Amino acid sequence: MQDKVEAQPILSMNSVEVLYDNVMLAIKGVSVQVPKGEMIALLGSNGAGKSTTLKAISGLLKAERGRVSRGEIKFEGTDITDMLAQNRVAQGICHVIEGRRVFEHLTPEENLTAAAPSGMSRSALNVEKEKIYNYFPRLAERRNSLSGYLSGGEQQMLAIGRALVTQPKLLMLDEPSLGLAPFLVAEIFGILQKINKEDGMSVLLVEQNALAALEIVSEGYLIENGRVVMNGTAEALKANSDIQEFYLGAGEGTDFHNVKHYSRRKRWLS
Amino acid sequence: MTDKRETKSHADDGAILACSGIERRFGGIVAVTGVDFVIHPKEIFGLVGPNGSGKTTLTNAITGFYPPNVGTVRLAGNDITGTAPHKVAKLGVARTFQNLALFNGMSVLDNILLGRHIHMNPGVLRTALYWWAAQREEIENRKVVEEVIEFLQLESIRHEMVDGLPIGLKKRVELARALVAEPQMLILDEPMAGMNQEEKGYMSRFILDARAERGVSVLLIEHHMDVIIGICDRMLALNYGEMIASGIPREVVKDPRVIEAYVGGAHD
Amino acid sequence: MFYRLSGVHHANYVSDSRIFKVPADRNLAVFVLLFGLAAPFIVPSLYLNSYMLPWLIWTAAALGLNLVTGWAGQLHLGYAAVMAVGAYASIHAARFGIPWEFALIIGGLASSVIGSLFAFAALRVKGLYLALTTLAMQFVMDWVLTHSPAITGGSHASLQSPTLALLGQDITSDTGYYYVAFGWCVLVTIFMLNLKRTGLGRALVAVREKDFAAAILGVNSFYYKILAFATSSFIAGVSGALLVATFFFLAAPEQFSVAVSIQVLAMVIVGGLGSIIGSYLGVALILLVPGIVNGIVSGGSQSLGMQINVETLAHIPNAVYGALIVIILLIEPLGLGKLYGNIRDYLMVWPFDQLRK
Amino acid sequence: MDWIFLSELAINGALTGLLYSLFAIGLVLIYKASSVPNLAQAGLTMVGAYVVLALARDLGLPLWLAIPIGAVIMFGLGFGIERVALRRLAGRPVVMILMMTLGLDIFLRGTTLAIWGGTSRSMELGVSYDPLFLGDIFISRIHVVGAAVAIGLFVAFMLFFRTRTGIKLRAIADDYMASWSVGISVERGVGLSWALASVVAMAAGVIWGEIQGVDQALSLLLLKGLTVAVLGGLDSILGAVVAGILLGIIENVGADFLDPLVGGGSRELIVAAVLILTVMIRPHGLFGRHDIERV
Amino acid sequence: QSEETIKFGLCFDLSKSYTFVTPQVAQAAQDLAMYTNDNGGIEGHPIEIIVRDHGNEPQRGVECYEQLKRDGVFIFNFMSTPVTNAVLPRAMNDENILMQSFVGRGDAVDGEVFEWVFPVGPTYWQQAANDVAFIKDQLDGDLSDAKIGFIYLDYPFGQEPIEILRTLSEREGFELELYPVPLPGSDQSSAWSSIRRDQPDYVISWLLAGGHVVASKEMRRNRFPIDRYIAVNWFNEVDISNIGAEEATGILRGTNVAGGQEVPIVRLMLDTYYADGNGSGPESLVRDVYYNTGMAMFSTAFEAARIAVAEDGWPLTPESMKTAYESLSGFDGDGVMAPVTVTPEDHGGGGKTRIEQWDGENWVPLTDWSADYLDIVWEVIKESSESFSVE
Numbered sequence A: 001m002q003d004k005v006e007a008q009p010i011l012s013m014n015s016v017e018v019l020y021d022n023v024m025l026a027i028k029g030v031s032v033q034v035p036k037g038e039m040i041a042l043l044g045s046n047g048a049g050k051s052t053t054l055k056a057i058s059g060l061l062k063a064e065r066g067r068v069s070r071g072e073i074k075f076e077g078t079d080i081t082d083m084l085a086q087n088r089v090a091q092g093i094c095h096v097i098e099g100r101r102v103f104e105h106l107t108p109e110e111n112l113t114a115a116a117p118s119g120m121s122r123s124a125l126n127v128e129k130e131k132i133y134n135y136f137p138r139l140a141e142r143r144n145s146l147s148g149y150l151s152g153g154e155q156q157m158l159a160i161g162r163a164l165v166t167q168p169k170l171l172m173l174d175e176p177s178l179g180l181a182p183f184l185v186a187e188i189f190g191i192l193q194k195i196n197k198e199d200g201m202s203v204l205l206v207e208q209n210a211l212a213a214l215e216i217v218s219e220g221y222l223i224e225n226g227r228v229v230m231n232g233t234a235e236a237l238k239a240n241s242d243i244q245e246f247y248l249g250a251g252e253g254t255d256f257h258n259v260k261h262y263s264r265r266k267r268w269l270s
Numbered sequence B: 001m002t003d004k005r006e007t008k009s010h011a012d013d014g015a016i017l018a019c020s021g022i023e024r025r026f027g028g029i030v031a032v033t034g035v036d037f038v039i040h041p042k043e044i045f046g047l048v049g050p051n052g053s054g055k056t057t058l059t060n061a062i063t064g065f066y067p068p069n070v071g072t073v074r075l076a077g078n079d080i081t082g083t084a085p086h087k088v089a090k091l092g093v094a095r096t097f098q099n100l101a102l103f104n105g106m107s108v109l110d111n112i113l114l115g116r117h118i119h120m121n122p123g124v125l126r127t128a129l130y131w132w133a134a135q136r137e138e139i140e141n142r143k144v145v146e147e148v149i150e151f152l153q154l155e156s157i158r159h160e161m162v163d164g165l166p167i168g169l170k171k172r173v174e175l176a177r178a179l180v181a182e183p184q185m186l187i188l189d190e191p192m193a194g195m196n197q198e199e200k201g202y203m204s205r206f207i208l209d210a211r212a213e214r215g216v217s218v219l220l221i222e223h224h225m226d227v228i229i230g231i232c233d234r235m236l237a238l239n240y241g242e243m244i245a246s247g248i249p250r251e252v253v254k255d256p257r258v259i260e261a262y263v264g265g266a267h268d
Numbered sequence C: 001m002f003y004r005l006s007g008v009h010h011a012n013y014v015s016d017s018r019i020f021k022v023p024a025d026r027n028l029a030v031f032v033l034l035f036g037l038a039a040p041f042i043v044p045s046l047y048l049n050s051y052m053l054p055w056l057i058w059t060a061a062a063l064g065l066n067l068v069t070g071w072a073g074q075l076h077l078g079y080a081a082v083m084a085v086g087a088y089a090s091i092h093a094a095r096f097g098i099p100w101e102f103a104l105i106i107g108g109l110a111s112s113v114i115g116s117l118f119a120f121a122a123l124r125v126k127g128l129y130l131a132l133t134t135l136a137m138q139f140v141m142d143w144v145l146t147h148s149p150a151i152t153g154g155s156h157a158s159l160q161s162p163t164l165a166l167l168g169q170d171i172t173s174d175t176g177y178y179y180v181a182f183g184w185c186v187l188v189t190i191f192m193l194n195l196k197r198t199g200l201g202r203a204l205v206a207v208r209e210k211d212f213a214a215a216i217l218g219v220n221s222f223y224y225k226i227l228a229f230a231t232s233s234f235i236a237g238v239s240g241a242l243l244v245a246t247f248f249f250l251a252a253p254e255q256f257s258v259a260v261s262i263q264v265l266a267m268v269i270v271g272g273l274g275s276i277i278g279s280y281l282g283v284a285l286i287l288l289v290p291g292i293v294n295g296i297v298s299g300g301s302q303s304l305g306m307q308i309n310v311e312t313l314a315h316i317p318n319a320v321y322g323a324l325i326v327i328i329l330l331i332e333p334l335g336l337g338k339l340y341g342n343i344r345d346y347l348m349v350w351p352f353d354q355l356r357k
Numbered sequence D: 001m002d003w004i005f006l007s008e009l010a011i012n013g014a015l016t017g018l019l020y021s022l023f024a025i026g027l028v029l030i031y032k033a034s035s036v037p038n039l040a041q042a043g044l045t046m047v048g049a050y051v052v053l054a055l056a057r058d059l060g061l062p063l064w065l066a067i068p069i070g071a072v073i074m075f076g077l078g079f080g081i082e083r084v085a086l087r088r089l090a091g092r093p094v095v096m097i098l099m100m101t102l103g104l105d106i107f108l109r110g111t112t113l114a115i116w117g118g119t120s121r122s123m124e125l126g127v128s129y130d131p132l133f134l135g136d137i138f139i140s141r142i143h144v145v146g147a148a149v150a151i152g153l154f155v156a157f158m159l160f161f162r163t164r165t166g167i168k169l170r171a172i173a174d175d176y177m178a179s180w181s182v183g184i185s186v187e188r189g190v191g192l193s194w195a196l197a198s199v200v201a202m203a204a205g206v207i208w209g210e211i212q213g214v215d216q217a218l219s220l221l222l223l224k225g226l227t228v229a230v231l232g233g234l235d236s237i238l239g240a241v242v243a244g245i246l247l248g249i250i251e252n253v254g255a256d257f258l259d260p261l262v263g264g265g266s267r268e269l270i271v272a273a274v275l276i277l278t279v280m281i282r283p284h285g286l287f288g289r290h291d292i293e294r295v
Numbered sequence E: 001q002s003e004e005t006i007k008f009g010l011c012f013d014l015s016k017s018y019t020f021v022t023p024q025v026a027q028a029a030q031d032l033a034m035y036t037n038d039n040g041g042i043e044g045h046p047i048e049i050i051v052r053d054h055g056n057e058p059q060r061g062v063e064c065y066e067q068l069k070r071d072g073v074f075i076f077n078f079m080s081t082p083v084t085n086a087v088l089p090r091a092m093n094d095e096n097i098l099m100q101s102f103v104g105r106g107d108a109v110d111g112e113v114f115e116w117v118f119p120v121g122p123t124y125w126q127q128a129a130n131d132v133a134f135i136k137d138q139l140d141g142d143l144s145d146a147k148i149g150f151i152y153l154d155y156p157f158g159q160e161p162i163e164i165l166r167t168l169s170e171r172e173g174f175e176l177e178l179y180p181v182p183l184p185g186s187d188q189s190s191a192w193s194s195i196r197r198d199q200p201d202y203v204i205s206w207l208l209a210g211g212h213v214v215a216s217k218e219m220r221r222n223r224f225p226i227d228r229y230i231a232v233n234w235f236n237e238v239d240i241s242n243i244g245a246e247e248a249t250g251i252l253r254g255t256n257v258a259g260g261q262e263v264p265i266v267r268l269m270l271d272t273y274y275a276d277g278n279g280s281g282p283e284s285l286v287r288d289v290y291y292n293t294g295m296a297m298f299s300t301a302f303e304a305a306r307i308a309v310a311e312d313g314w315p316l317t318p319e320s321m322k323t324a325y326e327s328l329s330g331f332d333g334d335g336v337m338a339p340v341t342v343t344p345e346d347h348g349g350g351g352k353t354r355i356e357q358w359d360g361e362n363w364v365p366l367t368d369w370s371a372d373y374l375d376i377v378w379e380v381i382k383e384s385s386e387s388f389s390v391e
């Protein structure tokens, strides 16, 4: 796969293992490369270790008593495996965590301020905020009400906006479509694509909604049971019959009445 | 509020759940207004709508968390408007929560056993005199629970703590907990959020089987339109707290108002 | 080596719902029980009377608090006040001529009634706010006690306890007192152990974890909160009465002050919320350590011939006591019970490293 | 009705109340920045007073030097406490954190007294004790000084929480994990809040030390401080000030009415009652934030 | 050899509420024991002073009692009202001597009921009565128009004299005004505002330590003459220095011991030990009236032990100690305290106190040692002790 990537990857993760509580091995030798300026998707079923992978990259494992026990993570060529989370953000990695965790008692405006890097000047921050309000006009309308009362979609937009304030070079999103109405998913994915194109920001996207995700990314990884079991271009993945069956569904007309009680096991697990 | 005695209305005859004119406000926000619908026995009824359109609020109004400001809820003909949640549960309504509400300090088994609470009679003295008073009851209920565990294929994680389980399994445990209560009416709030196609398939299978084998009626909230279309008999779409369409799923999703407010250009 | 799960299979639900699933645990429990019964014949009376007796009574009390804080999740900083109610009520009843068996129950019930008042705070608020409310209620109780000579026995605020008598027997010996405390502690422990495997215990945990989710399962959280407070208050009341009847022989408000409330909570938390063995360990630690440190420090400074200011000497145990709470929370926030569990788990798989499905 | 007497009670009550605020502001600071209810604030107050006293008396430094140096020491101590004791408990249930701060309180008190002994010592700030007159009303100068310090701190912190750092602290209180994810240094933020609270504790310790002497009785301010903090709303600095004044007045005037009826000592009763009523009727206090809770 | 020693168990509160006094008392006990031992002990038997801390917790007090009891101690001192109360039933049952001067229940002076308790010294009731007698004297023997204020810690210690004061106010016709102050006594502003309004002739104060300091500041603020303020005996040099020696000029104190370093026995300790730095603790503690208080307590106890061994021979037993205590007559520890005469009925020894005034440098006695209103005080004592019975 290395040959497919022309430039040096902005992020490369080599056979990383993560232990929770020193006993629970959550991912086992995961290697992922994110080429500069590309959008990459991470697919996989529940509990496969997608979120864990992202946390390993962003340094948020520590908060959950997890640690990288093997392997290394490089960002723009420097080893960041043991770096503190806040330093990684300063380096340009930002992680939009699962579940739209906005600062509920702060207004959207203050949410954006809170995320601003300490070095950013006031005027630069204002420019940045305007940019974000341009991407998400709905946020601009509600900039001064408490974020806790925003709707799910608005909170997700705020979470993404808040991440953008940190000026990331690599933006990682953990299931941004979770629980969002279809048209919002389309809207958010559209905006992500736009940001990726306009600013050249690299994106690593974890999604269950493979159909939508594979539309916008260039390449995808499939994680099962803590291991990368497949990777390839979006086109290649979409064409794979297993992916079609387990992640994409046979289009609109899936007949759930016909789902078998004990369905066939996935090939890559055997 | 109407008197409990004279609540049998003709139109809802035979309906398991009937909501009429439901309105619920939070401060100035009208979260739900003017919602009418009925669910018939053994029916799977879909509820969709954009975020913040009031779906969860509607279920909360039914289950008594946020009683409606206006309107009535009837369960099998009896008015349950404003009844406290724990009483609603005793009357045969079970539900799952959008943001998972399992009890983290407990094992899967204990979580599911809690679903049997309404069929049990715990007390201080009975606990103190366990061997003479509570043991038989515990074991009888355990048997019911084991049936559901088998049905949902949870045998292998029976004794595990729920904290560490992946979301998909947690959702399944929550469904098991709702099912062991042997409800007439099952309310599922986004049971398939964060699942891939395969897992959605499993979950749909379970819901269909639950209806077939246990005869429950289901109110299903989902953003996955394929599931709604695939397994729901009828559905209702909300926007800004108001009903915008209802009927057979395949037809409702073609309604231009639903497309504009909810589905958008994308389709999945 | 001693602990083995392998080879233990539960063939029916009765055995699967046993209190101690591992035979080694069961054996240990039996051994401890036998030791407890034999203690008066083995342990010197000083230790029996000034350490084991209060340890058992405080453990019973701590288990009661654990019920409401560990199981039902309601923070309670006024527990000592509830104990006081039981103590005063029992003693007044006994002085009035009511047999002690009933006097103790009256004390327990009186505590239940007053303790349930605390529950009304719990119905409205939780967490920190509940802690503060119960703390304030403790202050109110303290005030009532120091300002009502009728309750507390005259201007000296101390009330003499009549001789304890149970089943027609006057109890006056150290051994007798010990067995009373032992019996009570065993009763409370059995109750708590059973709680772990019944609907009541599950309902309480449900209320603690997520009351809205509990509600939709048909658990009436109001009812169970009150039940938790009432039951734990009953235990508090009887424990308080026994403390006076077998240890102090005289009730005074200081025996049940705010500091004592904080101390019991410390026992429970240091022991581990919801852990029964933890309560035993927590009580032992909090109750005995200041005295031991005191002995060590003064003994040590004497033998080293150091001239340390008496005041400095006296404050060191306090500093150590505080530090101990801090350190235990740092090592294992889930308390001594969890620490014990870790050791036990380790033994269970020894000599292998970790076992993970 | 003796109006002059009543207004004197009210004014002196308000001034004393502002001194409670001084104590409560420390509580609020930490709560606002990390959602930690700090029951060790009383211990910190004691430490603060003893440190200043040690610098001024034992080392013979002048007060204008001892107080700033004391502030620096307390600032460091606050950071140290976060580093050693609280960092590991981040995100744990409130019970444990509550117990941790209680343990810290016992530890701080024990250590302070082991070092300096329990004998009451006086803090001489050089404020005169001759009364200040407001018409016929007598007012104590040291209380006026204390009230001024309280109000000064109030203004300073109000401004502080509008700055970017202040907003970050509030963000931390909301969600640790989310804060980490956007590069906020939670540890440093929480440490800063403890450091500031420790300095505030020192200010309270010095003023209260002048009024009542420096000894372990300083730790008894906790209940009043908590009541003020809760009445104002645990995360509202403005609340702490307003509630302080209110509680001071209620307590002073109320006790004057109640004492003869109940045979004395109704102050503590009034404080406890205010605390209970606040929690029952308006748990988030006068100006505190509401919990956003959704099913 | 070790059986030969006479052990005194001092289970003190050295870390919580009583720290303002316990270190001084413990040090006095140790110094006096050292001096006695250096001079041949008690009839040849050395004294051993065992000091333990109970942190004012009844629980730990009982522990301390039981532990020392096992070590052969039968003379105890607890210096804390709650702990003394907690240990009382045990000590009475075990028939061990409980030294209880200045703390604990006041009715314990009734030797007929509290056979094993020796609260040698005045009770708070007697002390308050003596204060009233002093005021009566100052007001030319007539209290009928007088107004006496009583400012007190609202807590059993402070509430103790209220009953006797009420009785006296009925008897003497003076007006009694009560000013409760919440613990720890630091907030007195409203009490003093009321005092300013009521203008009592004298204020009797049952406050502790810092409470007096706060009171002095309030007196200045409210312009209440400081020489109309009669403090309880718990008022020492630390408090004076906290008030300021100059500022405190004129303040009154009811006391049962002679203060200052010129008391023979204190001088002796200073010269014998502290001059060479050989005292049992810092010299600063010696320059405190509570050191003298400790001297008074333990010189009485040692004297009783001496009489017991001299009369009944070795070994010393609780019984012989009790008998010896009850035979003390006119003993004043070489001027360190009011002369006491202990009898089987009166374990207090007469309850004499005197009023002293601070003149800016020293305490000057204004009256002689005396005890007044004995009949009334004993009425109250009897009434109260009646309700206590050991079962």
Ligand SMILES: Nc1ncnc2c1ncn2[C@@H]1O[C@H](COP(=O)(O)OP(=O)(O)OP(=O)(O)O)[C@@H](O)[C@H]1O
Binding pocket: A020, A021, A024, A025, A026, A044, A045, A046, A047, A048, A049, A050, A051, A052, A053, A064, A065, A066, B164, B165, B166, B167, B168, B194
């Ligand atoms: N804090 C934790 N402590 C212990 N185990 C954990 C923790 N977080 C995750 N795990 C475990 O690690 C494994 C991988 O979890 P992870 O959250 O990375 O999965 P995921 O692919 O993101 O799944 P999901 O679709 O549920 O979000 C799971 O088995 C999970 O139970």
Ligand SMILES: Nc1ncnc2c1ncn2[C@@H]1O[C@H](COP(=O)(O)OP(=O)(O)OP(=O)(O)O)[C@@H](O)[C@H]1O
Binding pocket: A149, A150, A151, A152, A153, A179, B026, B029, B030, B031, B049, B050, B051, B052, B053, B054, B055, B056, B057, B058, B098, D293, D294, D295
């Ligand atoms: N407890 C509450 N207090 C105030 N407003 C509320 C509360 N609960 C819901 N709302 C408001 O009511 C409206 C409907 O919310 P609801 O949660 O029912 O939407 P939903 O359709 O379930 O959305 P989603 O698909 O995101 O779950 C929203 O505007 C929401 O902000």
Ligand SMILES: [Mg+2]
Binding pocket: A050, A051, A052, A098, A174
């Ligand atoms: Mg995940």
Ligand SMILES: [Mg+2]
Binding pocket: B055, B056, B057, B098, B189
């Ligand atoms: Mg919803």
